[in-house]
Each structure stands twice: as C-alpha cells, then as structure tokens.
Amino acid sequence: MVSEKDHNVSRRQFLTYTLTGVGGFMAAGMILPMARFAIDPVLQAGAAGDMTAVADVSDLTEQPQRFDFSYEQKDAWYTSEVTETAWIYQEGDEIVALSPTCTHLGCTVNWDANEDYPDQFFCPCHGGRFEKDGKNIEGTPPTEPLHKYEVEVQDGTVYLGKAEPQI
Amino acid sequence: MKWITNDIASFIQERKYIDTALVPLLPVTFGSGVRQSAAMNEFISIISDELERQFKGRMLLVPPFTYLETEDIHQRKERLLEWAAEMKKEGTAHIIYITADSEWKKAEQSLGDLLVWMPLVPLENMDMEYKRQVVSEQIKQLIPLIMEKWKMDT
Ligand code: FES
Numbered sequence: 001m002v003s004e005k006d007h008n009v010s011r012r013q014f015l016t017y018t019l020t021g022v023g024g025f026m027a028a029g030m031i032l033p034m035a036r037f038a039i040d041p042v043l044q045a046g047a048a049g050d051m052t053a054v055a056d057v058s059d060l061t062e063q064p065q066r067f068d069f070s071y072e073q074k075d076a077w078y079t080s081e082v083t084e085t086a087w088i089y090q091e092g093d094e095i096v097a098l099s100p101t102c103t104h105l106g107c108t109v110n111w112d113a114n115e116d117y118p119d120q121f122f123c124p125c126h127g128g129r130f131e132k133d134g135k136n137i138e139g140t141p142p143t144e145p146l147h148k149y150e151v152e153v154q155d156g157t158v159y160l161g162k163a164e165p166q167i
Numbered sequence: 168m169k170w171i172t173n174d175i176a177s178f179i180q181e182r183k184y185i186d187t188a189l190v191p192l193l194p195v196t197f198g199s200g201v202r203q204s205a206a207m208n209e210f211i212s213i214i215s216d217e218l219e220r221q222f223k224g225r226m227l228l229v230p231p232f233t234y235l236e237t238e239d240i241h242q243r244k245e246r247l248l249e250w251a252a253e254m255k256k257e258g259t260a261h262i263i264y265i266t267a268d269s270e271w272k273k274a275e276q277s278l279g280d281l282l283v284w285m286p287l288v289p290l291e292n293m294d295m296e297y298k299r300q301v302v303s304e305q306i307k308q309l310i311p312l313i314m315e316k317w318k319m320d321t
Contacts, residue, residue: 068303070295083299105177105184105224124314125225126184141184 051159097149192266
C-alpha cells in the first residue's frame with residue numbers, strides 16, 4: 001500500500017512538471033484525483049462474457065462518480081483500444097451506470113459541474129441538463145435520457161455491458 | 168465530429184450547433200527531427216481525438232494543418248490564416264489550434280482565436296494505463312480553457 005502511495009506522488013509530481021509548461025495560462029495545481037479502477041487483466045478476460053470490469057462495489061457512493069474503462073474493439077481494418085466512461089452510483093441495492101454521452105449531439109456530460117445546476121448532469125456544449133437518473137430536463141436541447149449501461153455484479157466487482165437507451 | 172462521412176452528415180444537418188473547428192498544427196521533416204515530428208503527431212492526435220470525444224456535439228476536428236519544419240513562420244502563418252478565413256466564411260464561429268510546436272507561440276498574437284500549445288509528453292515508453300492517466304489529466308486542464316473561449320466569444 002505504502003509503495004503504491006509513493007508511486008502516486010511521483011506521478012503527480014511528474015504531471016505537475018509537464019503541465020507547468022502549457023501556455024502560461026494553465027494552473028498546474030488543480031489536478032484532481034479521479035475515481036479509477038485498475039483493471040485486472042484476468043478479470044477483464046471475462047468471467048462475464050462481453051462485460052468489462054469497471055469498478056469495485058465498495059467504491060460506489062450515492063453521488064455519481066466517474067469511472068473510465070477500456071476494451072479492445074475490432075474494426076474492419078485494425079484493432080483499437082476504446083476508452084469509455086460511465087457515471088456510476090448506488091442507491092439502496094440498485095447500482096446505476098449512465099453513459100456520459102449527451103443525447104443531443106454527443107458531447108460528454110459531467111456530474112455537478114455547473115454551479116448554477118447542482119446535482120445534475122451538465123453538458124458543456126449547448127447547456128443540456130439531466131437529472132441524476134439520467135432523465136433529460138425539459139427546455140434544454142437533449143430530447144431523451146442518458147443511456148444506461150447493463151450492470152452485473154460478481155464478487156464485489158461491477159461489470160458493465162452495452163449502454164442502451166432508457167426509452 | 169470527426170472528418171469522416173458519418174459525422175460530416177451530422178455536421179451538415181446540425182451546423183448551427185457545431186460552431187467550433189479544432190485544427191491540429193503538425194510540423195513535418197524527413198531530416199534529423201523526424202523522430203520528434205512523429206512524436207508530436209502521435210501526441211497531438213491523441214489529445215485532439217480525446218477533445219473531440221469530449222466536445223463532439225460542438226467541435227469539428229479538421230484534418231491537420233501540416234507544414235515543413237523549414238517553412239518560414241510568417242509564410243506558414245499566412246497559409247493557416249487562409250484556412251481560418253475559409254472556415255469563418257462558411258460559418259465557423261470559433262477556431263482552436265492545437266500544437267506541440269513552440270514556434271507557433273511567436274505567431275500567437277496575430278492568429279486571433281485560441282492557440283493551445285502543449286509541451287510534448289513522451290508517451291512512447293509509458294504503459295497503457297499510465298498513458299491514459301497522463302492524457303486524461305491534460306484534457307482536464309484543457310476543458311476549462313475551451314469553455315472559457317466559448318464564453319468570451321459570445
Ligand atoms: S451536445 Fe449536449 S447539449 Fe448539445
């Protein structure tokens with residue numbers, strides 16, 4: 001555990017170092033920790049078929065948190081690593097994982113990102129907004145709720161499948 | 168939106184929403200700087216792809232503006248401004264240039280619009296997970312800049 005911590009510090013220092021150069025205008029200090037899950041390749045290879053291991057249940061809270069995960073996708077020409085993001089929260093027994101892709105034109109939405117709209121998903125592109133459960137808020141551009149990932153839990157690990165429309 | 172037929176169809180249809188062009192600026196050389204040129208290409212394409220993913224509904228990632236490393240800065244700036252004029256003429260409200268080539272900083276004033284210069288991060292020897300972390304931290308720094316630009320321009 002201790003060595004992992006040390007490791008993080010040196011990474012952070014490295015990032016601070018590299019970022020100090022970005023224009024004059026970027027504040028280097030504001031690196032936020034991000035909820036992430038180191039995907040064990042053994043798990044990834046898939047007890048759960050096409051599902052990907054994304055998070056530990058013990059890391060979930062009632063507030064949606066951002067988890068990044070990636071998997072390989074075969075295209076007609078090449079295989080590529082695709083990175084996806086899910087906003088995941090737990091309420092009672094239910095685990096909800098929402099796709100961050102705005103249903104208007106596809107920008108990435110963020111939870112609680114706009115001071116004027118706390119506890120909503122906010123789209124930076126044209127001000128689209130969604131409730132915590134993904135429902136689109138009327139009067140903003142999106143016309144349907146955020147898509148929802150198929151969720152499966154096995155041995156305390158959250159696996160996600162495909163994101164499907166809620167309606 | 169990407170410069171592919173599928174996305175361009177949406178671009179044509181939803182043009183009033185997709186009002187921003189993201190233009191990577193890439194130096195090319197076949198001489199001793201070829202390694203550096205490749206590294207910049209790799210780094211800037213990863214960053215611009217990721218920005219496109221974040222801002223898909225408002226940003227069109229156009230093919231990179233390339234130039235020989237030896238091309239005089241004034242000359243390449245003139246050529247770039249022609250691109251800009253064409254994009255503006257066709258209704259692009261905001262242009263964001265992204266590059267790892269520090270030469271452009273000399274031209275920053277006269278470019279107008281937003282020039283994002285990123286110091287080159289050597290991604291070549293990083294493992295996947297670490298690479299992703301580095302890129303995502305960089306993106307996190309860029310997002311507010313772009314949103315600021317949108318706010319300022321309106
Ligand atoms: S893409 Fe989200 S509001 Fe337009």
